Amino acid sequence: MDTITLLLLFFSLIVMIGAAVYAAIMKDLIFATIGTSLISLALSVIFYLLHAPDVALTEAAIGVALSTIVFIIAIRNTKRYEDEK
Amino acid sequence: MRKLVIISLLLVLGYYLLDTFAGAEFGKDRKVLSNYYLEKSPSELQVANAVTAIVVNFRGFDTLGEVTVLFLAATGMGTILLRRRSKHTGLNPQRTSPEASKIVQAAGKLLFPAIMILGAYVFIHGHLTPGGGFQGGAIIATGFLLLLISYRQFKVEHKYVTWIESLAGLTFVSIGLLGIVLGPHNSFLENFLNVGTLNELTSGGVIALVYIAVGFKVAAELTGILDTLVNIRETGDID
Amino acid sequence: MNQILTYSVYGAAILTMLIGIFAILTKKNLIKIVIGMSIMDSGFNLLLIALGYIKGGTAPIFSPAVEGKDVIMVDPVPQALVLTAIVIGFGVTAVALSLVIRLYRKHNTIKIDEIKTLRW
Numbered sequence: 249m250d251t252i253t254l255l256l257l258f259f260s261l262i263v264m265i266g267a268a269v270y271a272a273i274m275k276d277l278i279f280a281t282i283g284t285s286l287i288s289l290a291l292s293v294i295f296y297l298l299h300a301p302d303v304a305l306t307e308a309a310i311g312v313a314l315s316t317i318v319f320i321i322a323i324r325n326t327k328r329y330e331d332e333k
Numbered sequence: 334m335r336k337l338v339i340i341s342l343l344l345v346l347g348y349y350l351l352d353t354f355a356g357a358e359f360g361k362d363r364k365v366l367s368n369y370y371l372e373k374s375p376s377e378l379q380v381a382n383a384v385t386a387i388v389v390n391f392r393g394f395d396t397l398g399e400v401t402v403l404f405l406a407a408t409g410m411g412t413i414l415l416r417r418r419s420k421h422t423g424l425n426p427q428r429t430s431p432e433a434s435k436i437v438q439a440a441g442k443l444l445f446p447a448i449m450i451l452g453a454y455v456f457i458h459g460h461l462t463p464g465g466g467f468q469g470g471a472i473i474a475t476g477f478l479l480l481l482i483s484y485r486q487f488k489v490e491h492k493y494v495t496w497i498e499s500l501a502g503l504t505f506v507s508i509g510l511l512g513i514v515l516g517p518h519n520s521f522l523e524n525f526l527n528v529g530t531l532n533e534l535t536s537g538g539v540i541a542l543v544y545i546a547v548g549f550k551v552a553a554e555l556t557g558i559l560d561t562l563v564n565i566r567e568t569g570d571i572d
Numbered sequence: 573m574n575q576i577l578t579y580s581v582y583g584a585a586i587l588t589m590l591i592g593i594f595a596i597l598t599k600k601n602l603i604k605i606v607i608g609m610s611i612m613d614s615g616f617n618l619l620l621i622a623l624g625y626i627k628g629g630t631a632p633i634f635s636p637a638v639e640g641k642d643v644i645m646v647d648p649v650p651q652a653l654v655l656t657a658i659v660i661g662f663g664v665t666a667v668a669l670s671l672v673i674r675l676y677r678k679h680n681t682i683k684i685d686e687i688k689t690l691r692w
Contacts (some may be wrong), residue, residue, distance in 0.1 A: 289618070299646045300654075301463035305455070309660075310471050310662045315665055318662075321562045322670075329600075339597050346590070351583055358578055359582065359625065374634070409670075467659050562666070
């Protein structure tokens with residue numbers, strides 16, 4: 249691994265952990281969903297850097313697009329805020 | 334207090350997990366089984382993408398189980414969400430979301446054929462380049478999602494989705510059963526066609542055909558899941 | 573250098589899993605619990621792929637660029653496993669969320685401690 253790859257790998261790992269914390273603590277569920285989609289985006293970059301292009305393609309298509317929209321449809325049919333009754 | 338207990342328990346769990354996995358050094362060559370797969374994939378099967386060879390041929394039975402799980406998920410969602418018709422009004426109430434703007438509608442119409450072609454390319458070339466049935470199917474479902482969220486009156490005909498899904502599943506199983514009859518070792522999903530030469534579109538024998546069937550099946554299943562979810566308020570109602 | 577990489581990559585994957593488990597255990601909102609499951613899934617997938625990585629390896633594709641050369645390829649078996657795990661994970665998320673919607677229609681709340689019939 250050369251330096252640029254390493255820097256990109258560490259950057260993506262930090263983005264992934266940050267997005268995971270954001271998704272776990274955010275009270276607004278729409279923002280938490282955007283956090284999970286950011287995890288998937290960082291994860292697909294990491295998969296590409298670890299030489300797994302097949303998995304990166306799957307994660308990009310399913311994690312970023314389909315999973316997010318399923319969450320948003322579910323939130324639209326229920327409540328938007330975590331503490332709302 | 335409860336959170337503190339949970340955090341300390343998770344830290345203990347994390348320490349032991351990290352301690353276990355730190356013994357497996359990152360980047361070390363520890364292939365045992367994979368060496369066999371990596372050797373057989375280009376020589377015997379003439380498939381360039383080793384992941385495709387594993388998913389469809391060496392571990393093909395697992396893939397059959399997986400598309401079955403996805404089918405059960407799609408069917409189960411239909412049962413959970415759309416069981417009861419609206420009792421209060423005789424006619425179907427319209428979806429409550431407002432119509433998307435003209436820009437979204439025009440862009441959706443423009444992008445839809447391009448997304449279809451990309452998805453088809455990804456699963457037809459699954460044995461040559463990164464990609465395959467699962468990725469291509471997911472991309473095609475994204476295209477239908479674009480139309481579902483931009484046009485309120487757009488409907489996916491469940492009859493055709495079910496037909497495509499069933500036919501693709503039947504193709505998968507019958508290719509597998511033909512492998513028992515025609516294959517040289519008489520086992521399930523065995524290759525019985527001419528394998529061709531490496532890095533050509535016609536290489537790989539049955540692997541390309543099975544992955545195309547998987548692509549159609551996954552696309553139909555994911556589109557069915559999305560259509561069920563988007564149309565919740567049209568048929569289902571509070572009971 | 574390799575030691576740092578080992579600890580940072582595996583550590584990040586395990587930390588993501590732990591954040592997901594924390595969200596599952598402490599949150600009361602059902603959709604938040606499903607989000608926790610999704611986070612845990614991501615961490616586990618990263619751990620499996622990182623175990624299959626080989627230093628100096630290339631993607632396991634015999635393209636014309638590597639034909640005839642002596643190259644090391646990364647382990648394709650975890651990749652095939654994770655490929656199916658992601659798709660199954662999406663199916664699990666979709667079914668879980670449809671159950672959440674169904675519970676909301678029945679009880680008119682998605683907070684787990686207000687759904688009285690779930691208690692024993």
